[in-house]
Amino acid sequence: MSIIFLLIIIGVIVAGLFLAGFIWSVKSGQYEDSYSPSVRILFDDHKESGNTDTKPNENKNRDNKNKNNNSKDSN
Amino acid sequence: MGLPCIHCGEDCGKHPVMWNDKPFCCNGCKTVYQILNQNEMKQYYEIEKMPGIKVETHDVGDKYAFLDLDEVKEKLLDFSDSGTGKVTFFVPVIHCASCIWLLENLNTLHTGIIHSSVNFPKKEVYITFKEDEISLRQIAELLASIHYVPEITLDSLDKDKKGKSDKTLIIKIGITGFVLMNVMFYNIPEYLPGGEFLGKKFTEFFGWMSLILSIPVIAYCSNDYFLSAIKSLKHKIISIDLPIALGITTLFLQSAYDVISGTGIGYLDSLAGLVFFLLVGKWYQGKTYQALSFERDYKSYFPIAVTRINNGKEEVILLEKLQAGDHILVRNMELIPADSVIVKGDGNIDYSFVTGESLPVLKHSGDNVFAGGRQIGSAIELEINKEVEQSYLTQLWNQESSSEKSESKLNDLVNKISQYFTAIVLSIAAAAGIYWLFNDPSIALFAFTSVLIVACPCALALTVPFTFGSTMRQFGRKGFYLKKTEVIERLNKVTTIVFDKTGTITHSKAMKIEFIGDSLDEEKLLMIKSLVRHSTHPLSAALFQNIEGENFYEVNNYIEIPAMGISGEINGVKINIGSRKFVTGKDDNSESLKTEVFVYFSGKILGHFEMENRYREGLPEVIQSLKDKYDLHLITGDNESEKENLKSLFGDKATIRFNRSPTDKLEYIKKLKERGKTVLMIGDGLNDAGALNESDVGITIADDIYHFSPACDAILESKRFKDLHKFIKFTNTSLNIVKVSFLISFLYNVFGIYFAVAGLLTPVFAAILMPISSISVVAFATFSISFFSKSAFKE
Numbered sequence: 001m002s003i004i005f006l007l008i009i010i011g012v013i014v015a016g017l018f019l020a021g022f023i024w025s026v027k028s029g030q031y032e033d034s035y036s037p038s039v040r041i042l043f044d045d046h047k048e049s050g051n052t053d054t055k056p057n058e059n060k061n062r063d064n065k066n067k068n069n070n071s072k073d074s075n
Numbered sequence: 076m077g078l079p080c081i082h083c084g085e086d087c088g089k090h091p092v093m094w095n096d097k098p099f100c101c102n103g104c105k106t107v108y109q110i111l112n113q114n115e116m117k118q119y120y121e122i123e124k125m126p127g128i129k130v131e132t133h134d135v136g137d138k139y140a141f142l143d144l145d146e147v148k149e150k151l152l153d154f155s156d157s158g159t160g161k162v163t164f165f166v167p168v169i170h171c172a173s174c175i176w177l178l179e180n181l182n183t184l185h186t187g188i189i190h191s192s193v194n195f196p197k198k199e200v201y202i203t204f205k206e207d208e209i210s211l212r213q214i215a216e217l218l219a220s221i222h223y224v225p226e227i228t229l230d231s232l233d234k235d236k237k238g239k240s241d242k243t244l245i246i247k248i249g250i251t252g253f254v255l256m257n258v259m260f261y262n263i264p265e266y267l268p269g270g271e272f273l274g275k276k277f278t279e280f281f282g283w284m285s286l287i288l289s290i291p292v293i294a295y296c297s298n299d300y301f302l303s304a305i306k307s308l309k310h311k312i313i314s315i316d317l318p319i320a321l322g323i324t325t326l327f328l329q330s331a332y333d334v335i336s337g338t339g340i341g342y343l344d345s346l347a348g349l350v351f352f353l354l355v356g357k358w359y360q361g362k363t364y365q366a367l368s369f370e371r372d373y374k375s376y377f378p379i380a381v382t383r384i385n386n387g388k389e390e391v392i393l394l395e396k397l398q399a400g401d402h403i404l405v406r407n408m409e410l411i412p413a414d415s416v417i418v419k420g421d422g423n424i425d426y427s428f429v430t431g432e433s434l435p436v437l438k439h440s441g442d443n444v445f446a447g448g449r450q451i452g453s454a455i456e457l458e459i460n461k462e463v464e465q466s467y468l469t470q471l472w473n474q475e476s477s478s479e480k481s482e483s484k485l486n487d488l489v490n491k492i493s494q495y496f497t498a499i500v501l502s503i504a505a506a507a508g509i510y511w512l513f514n515d516p517s518i519a520l521f522a523f524t525s526v527l528i529v530a531c532p533c534a535l536a537l538t539v540p541f542t543f544g545s546t547m548r549q550f551g552r553k554g555f556y557l558k559k560t561e562v563i564e565r566l567n568k569v570t571t572i573v574f575d576k577t578g579t580i581t582h583s584k585a586m587k588i589e590f591i592g593d594s595l596d597e598e599k600l601l602m603i604k605s606l607v608r609h610s611t612h613p614l615s616a617a618l619f620q621n622i623e624g625e626n627f628y629e630v631n632n633y634i635e636i637p638a639m640g641i642s643g644e645i646n647g648v649k650i651n652i653g654s655r656k657f658v659t660g661k662d663d664n665s666e667s668l669k670t671e672v673f674v675y676f677s678g679k680i681l682g683h684f685e686m687e688n689r690y691r692e693g694l695p696e697v698i699q700s701l702k703d704k705y706d707l708h709l710i711t712g713d714n715e716s717e718k719e720n721l722k723s724l725f726g727d728k729a730t731i732r733f734n735r736s737p738t739d740k741l742e743y744i745k746k747l748k749e750r751g752k753t754v755l756m757i758g759d760g761l762n763d764a765g766a767l768n769e770s771d772v773g774i775t776i777a778d779d780i781y782h783f784s785p786a787c788d789a790i791l792e793s794k795r796f797k798d799l800h801k802f803i804k805f806t807n808t809s810l811n812i813v814k815v816s817f818l819i820s821f822l823y824n825v826f827g828i829y830f831a832v833a834g835l836l837t838p839v840f841a842a843i844l845m846p847i848s849s850i851s852v853v854a855f856a857t858f859s860i861s862f863f864s865k866s867a868f869k870e
Contacts, residue, residue, distance in 0.1 A: 001273075005280065012257060012284070019253045026245050035195040039172040040179070044118065 082108050084125030103130055107221050111177075114184055119177045126173035128222040139219070140391045141380030142212035142227075147393065151211065151227070153201075159189070160206045164218065164225035167781035169198045178223060185209055185217055198781065200225075227379060241361070247296040248354045254292050255347035258285045259842075262344045266839040275337075282334035285343040293327050297350045299357075315493040315536050318500060322531025323350065329524045342528060345841040349533050352849045360540035360560050364551065367780060369558040369787055376447070376761065377463070381405075381412055384456065399459050406454040413446045413459050414466045420455035424448040425613075427578075427760070434613060434670065447761060451612075488564065488813065489539050493532065500530040500828075507832040518834040525836035529827035533845060534820035534852040538813055542856040546809040549864040554792035555802050556780065562788045565772050567806040571752040572701060573744060573766070576711030576721075578759035579776050581688035582793075586617040592674075592682010599681075602628055602645045603674065606652060609633050610641050614672055615652075617686060640673075651675035655683075687717070693797025695724060700800040702726050706752070710735050710743055712762060741765035757799075761785050798868065805867050809860065816856050823848035 025031070078087050081097045082104035091098035092105050095112075099105040104127060111119055119126060141147055154161040169178070174193070178200050181191045187209030191202045200223075202214060209217075218225050261281035264273050297320075304320035307313065323346065330341025382404040383392050389404060394412055397403070402418060405411055411424070422438035426448045435451055438444055444457065446466035508523035543560035550557060557563065574580055595603075604622040607615040609630060633643040640653010651658050651674075658673035659680055672684040701707060707729040709721060715733045725731060735743070744766045747754050756763065756770035759777070764785035767773030773787040780790050791799065827844055830836055 004277070008261075008280075008284070012288075015253060015257065019249060022249045023246050026242055026249065029242075031245060033194045033196055036175050036193050039122075039175055042172075043122070043176050 079125060080104050080127075080129075081120065081125065082127035083129040084127075085129055100129065103222070110184070110221060116177065116180060116183055119173050122176055123171045123173040126171050128168045130219075130222045130224065137382070137391070139212045139215040139227075140382075141378075141393070142215055143210065144380065144391060144393065147379060148211055155206065158206050159203065160211075161201065161203050162211060162214070164200050164202065164215070164227070165198060166200055166218065166223050166225050167198055167779075168223060169193065169195065169200075174223070177221065181217070184221070185213075188214070228377065244354065244358050244361070248351065248358060251292055251296045251347055251351040251354055254288045255344065255351050257288055258344045258347050261285050262340055262838065262842065265340050266842065278340060279334075279337060282337075282340045285341065286331060286334045289327065289330070289343045289346060292347055292350050293323065296354065297323055300353070312490065313494045313497050315489045315532060318493060318497045318530070318532050319353065319536055321497075322527055322533075325524050325527040326531070329521075329528065340838060342838050342841050345528070345838070345845050348842075348846050349531060349849075352533060352846070352853075353536060356537040356540035356544075356853070359544045362544070364556050367556055367790060369790070376410075377412055378410055394463060397459060397463060399462055401459045403457050403459065404454055405450045405457055407450060407452060409450055411444050411446055411448045411450065411457065413463045414461045415444055415446075415457040415459045417442050417444060418456045418458050420453060422450055422455050423452040425451050488810070489535070492535070492817065496532060496535070500526065503530070503828060503832065511834065515834075521836075522832060522834045525831035525834065526828055528841060529831040529836055529844070530824050531845075532820070532824070534823055534848040535817060537849055537853050538816040538820060538856055541853045542809055542813045542816060542860060545857045545860040546805070546864075549860060549868075550802060550805075553798065553802075553868055554795035555798070556790045558788050562772060563806050563809055565753075565788070566755065566803060567810050568753045569705065569755040569772060569803070571706040571708065571747055572755045572757065573708040573710060573747070573770070575740075575756075575758040575760075575763050575766075576709060576713055576717075577688065579757055579763075580694055580709075580796075581690055586621070587687045587689045588617065588621045589685045589687075590682060591685055592680075595674075595681065597624070599676065600624065601626065602648070602650060602676075603652065605645060606630055606633075606641060606643050606650055609643070610635055612641075614670070614686065615641065618652075618672065618684065648677045649675075650677075658683075690724075691793065691796045697797060697799050698724055698726075701803070702728070705755075706730075708732070708743075708747075710740055710766075712736065737762040737765055741769055744769045755803075757791075758785070801867055805864065808863050808867065812856060812859050812863070815859075816852050819855060820848060820852050823852075 078091055078098040079085065080087050080091070080100035082099055085100045087098045087100045091100065092102055093099070094105050094109065097108070099108065107127060111117060142151070148155075152160050152162055166178070169175070175195065178193050179191055181202065182188045185208075187205045189203045189205060191200055193200055200218075204214060215225050215227070261284055264277065264281070300316050300320045300323065303314065303316040307316060326342050326346040326349070330343045330346065333339040333341040377394060380391050380393050381397060382389050383397070384390075384402040384404055397413060403412075403415075417438055417440045419440060421440070422442070422444060423435045424438055424444055425435045426445070436448075443460070446463070504523050504526035507526055508519050511519035511522045540560070543563050546563055547557050547560050600622050601624045604619055604624055605628040607618045608627060610616075612635075628645040630643040630645055633641070635641045636653075636657065640651060640657035642649065642651040642653075644650070652672060655661060655671060655673055658675045670686040672686065674681045674683065698707065702725070707725055709725060709729065709731045711733055712735055713733060718731070718733070721731055732739075732743070740763060744754055744756060748769070748771070754770040755772045755774065756766050757774045757776065758764075758767050759775060763775075767775065767785055767787045772789070774789045774791055775784040775787040776791050776793050776796060777784045778793045780792055784790055791802075823844065827836075827848075830840060
């Protein structure tokens, strides 16, 4: 039964990591604009011009959305 | 009807500008299309159809020269280091997905731009750029060249710290949610049958875990409630936050005692749940319209820099450095920044935004001009009389003190109720404690704390944020934007409504036009239209809009004389259109108060157009339904030409005042307030700014809500003016829903207190009752608001 103690401690730590992720995502301003990421994801990358600059940004926003869900559900 | 412009979607008329077989309404739109086409950015037109913005004046000239000043750069740049700079521009025209795409691909247009991203709700663009390749001025000009004109005002130089508190609130919600989930998980074995098999060791362990996790909730997440409770106690007011703070503290202390003494697991899940719901309610209420500004003063209307003439040389200086005695140059469409005298050139000054007067005023050299007017026509040289801060209108707009007063005076429903509530709860708790002290002292303290815990007015505190929050959202969807939810309650208390005329109950641009004289045939009308097409004067524009026909004649020898009229030749026929003096040669000493435009055709005066402002649609209905319930007042800077019209419209009871200056309006509102009236002021321009500020509720009517509007409590889209009475009426519905929700939450409290007094409050009971009461009240409030708003705003 004492394994449960360990599991609970691990559980809190994992959930705490998600909480930290959530706080980071809020602080970095990812919740300030919930409209543009939703359309940005649908833009085709231009073939002619290598506008790679926008790409990392897109991914960041997508990751963050998942994280947000997790931090609330992880428990 | 012609083809729609590929760029902006506007009607191109009979002679569209063609390029590459595509129709454009004007050269400006064509140029943007060409720029984008050259850079292979045609995707702009694929994401949304006709996404472009039409801009009337294309000549940027030296408009952004001030961005080369070091002081401006320093203030405007968010960040600058080793050749890389970051800047934020407010671009009010951002409206669709195409805008986002284009503005985020600025690097294709100029290699000096490293990265750009858009914040859609704030309508801002963040641009990272190489400072040695592109200057701030060039970026602004680049944006302007694709018609995304950035709005840079004095205001934007003072960096705001608005978004910060919103972020901390979200973080608090996150932390509390995290604690709530964990603590609930620890408490479940206690609540379920069979949990006792886990043994005492587990109960203790779970208890301690819950207690440790709850510390951030009590110490950080709920500190707003403690602070506000202490603050209101200091002011000797009992606010709703006091019983909340009391409840939270008791919950925590009782639970801590249970856990430390090993008697139980406590109510920490209820505590976290309570704080969580409260914070969510706060967030819901506080969510406002980010791109709208309700706090503007003259600073956001005035330019940052002006062109000073120093020893015959032009130089750009910051507005704040402008001193009395300086000579400045004001070009076409530029603003006069301070009270001054014209030194050179003829001014044709549009004061429409300042005084509400719709026609430009002619001023000659030596005449005084006031700050806030806009020059139309050729450049003029001015000598500054007074500094910006001391100019007549600037001072008027700066009277802000009175608005704060009405804020603190507001004794809202909740705080009134919570005074009684707190007193009753405390006495019930004390009574229960004393009763048990004599009958069973072992549960006396417990009964006392139980009452405080269960009576914590969580549902009560959530009622207002959710009811008013969803009312505000419903209003927003219908084009009525409130600054804060408190406005709803104030709007409901209004007894007196004061209207401004020009631009508020009348259209600012559209006019009613009637021709008096010989009847004009279609050909002559078309000739008039062809002639006025060349003029930018508001009356010409109004005539142009009102005459039908698309086949324009060619105009020769076109001349425009400011404040007089225009003339030209069509097919050898000389046509003059303009003022009485210009066309007939006689002085304008007629009694008529209406605006007149005379027409002269090859040696003969045909007659004149009479132009009147047109009332907004639905005005009679709005007035009709407000007339019985409120005192109506109309106060305007205009002359009495429409007196009879307005009288019949507003009825006999209404008070109508003409020829009032902005200061008169302010004084008028003050007097009404002194007589104990609660005043709603409805206005549009800066001339109403003082009155809007002084009134209990100030509503601004705006054609474009993102453009400048004076400081106010709410902004109403001009096309929704016809619903004004419905909005005012609906505040009553909201207030009734709040009252019903209060009743529901009281019932929960009575039910809970019954158990608490009996000493039967178990953790599981609290854990079920508290969330259910909160959720059901919130659900009732939001659903009934959306239900009632549907029927209230049916077309």
